[in-house]
Amino acid sequence: MGNRRRVAERRNSRRPVVIGGVIAAVVAGAGVGAWALSAGGTDAGDDARTTAAGKNVKTGPLSATEVTTAAERFLTAWQRGEVAEAAAATDATAAAKALLTSYTEDARIEDVTLTPGTRSGDKVPFSVKATVVYEDVRKALAYDSSLTVVRRDGDGEPRVGFTPAVVHPDLGEGDKLVTGEAGTPPVKAVDRDGGEITTAKYPSLGTVLDGLREKYGEKAGGRAGIELRVVRGKESKAKKLSDKTLLELSEGTPGTVKTTLDPQLQALAEEQVAATEKASVVLTRASTGEILAVANSGHGFNTAFQGSLAPGSTMKVVTSSLLIEKGLASADKAHPCPKYFTYGGWKFQNDDKFSIKGGTFKASFARSCNTAFISQAGKLSDDALTQQAQEVFGLGMNNWAIGVPTFDGSVPVQSDAQKAASLIGQGGVRMNPLNMASVAATVKSGTFHQPYLVAPSVDDRELATASRTMSAGTLSQLRELMAYTADYGTAAEAMAGVGGDAGAKTGSAEVDGQKKPNGWFTAYRDDLAAAGVVQAGGHGGETAGPIVAALLKAGG
Structure with missing residues (x-):
């Protein structure tokens, strides 16, 4: 209950997104505030068209203000733990709400701080700093992502074009982040001479190591640890993508798998x-x-x-x-x-x-x-x-x-x-x-x-x-x-x-x-x-x- 109480308290915190050292003012869950002044670019006037039903639909290129306002609304709500508000700032409310809810409940990610970078057209990069909490174990998490603002179908309103990769760049459709005891023990992969294979030594082999773990983790005699990982959905599995470890909270005991690679x-x-x-x-x-x-x-x-x-x-x-x-x-x-x-x-x-x-x-x-x-x-x-x-x-x-x-x-x-x-x-x-x-x-x-x-x-x-x-x-x-x-x-x-x-x-x-x-x-x-x-x-x-x-x- 203690963990859930802390999560609830953090959800209700009113910290605004900090942009370039300036606190962005947010009124009624949205607003441009100081960010628009630091985002660069000039505003282009909104084009619009009228539908047969007489509804005014915004069209044309997005202005700098539209991009920064939509991005700020989404990032600020996400940082505050206001999942419904963040989801409403996207063009796929249901999908965004489900994944952002899972981000807290399944991935157990707390204390989220989102820092936008310099806007480039309709795209806004941002960095994520947070804490992953599992029982009494806490570990810092940091990564970079980006979002793109689009015009929503139907009314042309600017919204964040939602894909799972916005939440984390390693996520595809149907994937989610999960923190807990790894379903598969880690492996220590070695080359044909017995030397350990690591991504630090061989950067290309990250996906290979993921695949070896999925195939041989349970057979190699290791013991699972606690970790944050990407759990693949149907679409990613159809592409033969393996689950991926993003952060290890406590080490498991790896089993050894020998490969044919020549060092x-x-x-x-x-x-x-x-x-x-x-x-x-x-x-x-x-x-x-x-x-x-x-x-x-x-x-x-x-x-x-x-x-x-x-x-x-x-x-x-x-x-x-x-x-x-x-x-x-x-x-x-x-x-x-x-x-x-x-x-x-x-x-x-x-x-x-x-x-x-x-x-x-x-x-x-x-x-x-x-x-x-x-x-x-x-x-x-x-x-x-x-x-x-x-x-x-x-x-x-x-x-x-x-x-x-x-x-x-x-x-x-x-x-x-x-x-x-x-x-x-x-x-x-x-x-x-x-x-x-x-x-x-x-x-x-x-x-x-x-x-x-x-x-x-x-x-x-x-x-x-x-x-x-x-x-x-x-x-x-x-x-x-x-x-x-x-x-x-x-x-x-x-x-x-x-x-x-x-x-x-x-x-x-x-x-x-x-x-x-x-x-x-x-x-x-x-x-x-x-x-x-x-x-x-x-x-x-x-x-x-x-x-x-x-x-x-x-x-x-």
Whole structure:
């Protein structure tokens, strides 16, 4: 009862939001006060329109006063614990009220102080300082968030556009914050040499550690502690996002989970992606499937394992294996590469509209000629590429068990123009660096080995398998194509100096609304296979290529 009494007292406190050292005056739960004077910008006059029912609806850009007033009303009410008033200041009253109530009752967060930053257009950043209280344990909580003011549907009144991320940036739809005894004990993840894996050492691995805890926390023999964590809802679980610890109030006893990560290669992967925005990379051992390194320059979503992106021309590795098996292409035989090719009502072209006259399939592969592949679409069944990806490369069946959540690729059955686009890694085809590293590994080793981060012997799980392998002739030609591309094709510059038994393929995947394509690169060297993507980076040979090549060189 003591805790609930303290919460009630704090809810009734009348502390206003403190903005830039100035106390903002709040009258009747709203008002601009001193904040509007310090927010910057000038007021634009409100536009308005009249509905058929004669109701005046505000329209047009929001003025500085409207933004600051709406934001101040929301933040001040939230800080005071006036949940209903704060929710009413948003465009989603019911959702806001439920989450803000949970913020106090489930997350047990008290003494909230919200400090707005400098407004930028309709967006207002703010910092949160509070205390998490569980029985007799108290711990400070601090984080940054932001809100955006919008015009409410119906009347155009300025309101805070409510999403769970306003309350905490790690929250998605259906997620909530909970403080209590963790349902899952913590784990101490270690690399292949026994060294502890931490986010301080490897910033990319936060989501990986969350996944390892979810999978192995109870099996590893640890004991749960008290913590504030994000508990995922249906939408986040559908995206394979794990619960996330935000604050540890009392330590649990971790169990130990050994991974296949190589500490030197992981450190290098972190270093490589840190220099490039939106970069992701995975390095595996081709003969076993062991994951030696994984890194993302953005430390939130794990694009390397869970991304779902069009792989562009790196998919031509899979398509080439299909065409060779079907007798529709052969490495050293003549193959058409026109400037344009129309199929299914779409006119396809090559990058810079080039063509190759009298060239071989190997030349088309090395230069990444789109029309060389599109021209064969009419000779293939709608499900041919789907079957090849599943049966030979183990892709698209959602059955990989690497030790943490993954997206295992998707090659849907398509027809007409979409079928043709799939042959060059566009259309409905979706992959991530883990998938494409596995493709390179399959070519190098000759058979699909499901990648894994935790050895299957740890929990007796079964790894996914492919139903068949490529013929020796097909495999030999595919290796010849990738080796030639690494030596003389679009991958040559990035692969210079890699040495050994090496092969590669570049890719550029067009994305609607992006000025530059996503740059892809997949390659192998001896018993190593890797793939990377740089989103909106441009050509894969220039962006993802150097990242992949650096890891292949270091792991030799």
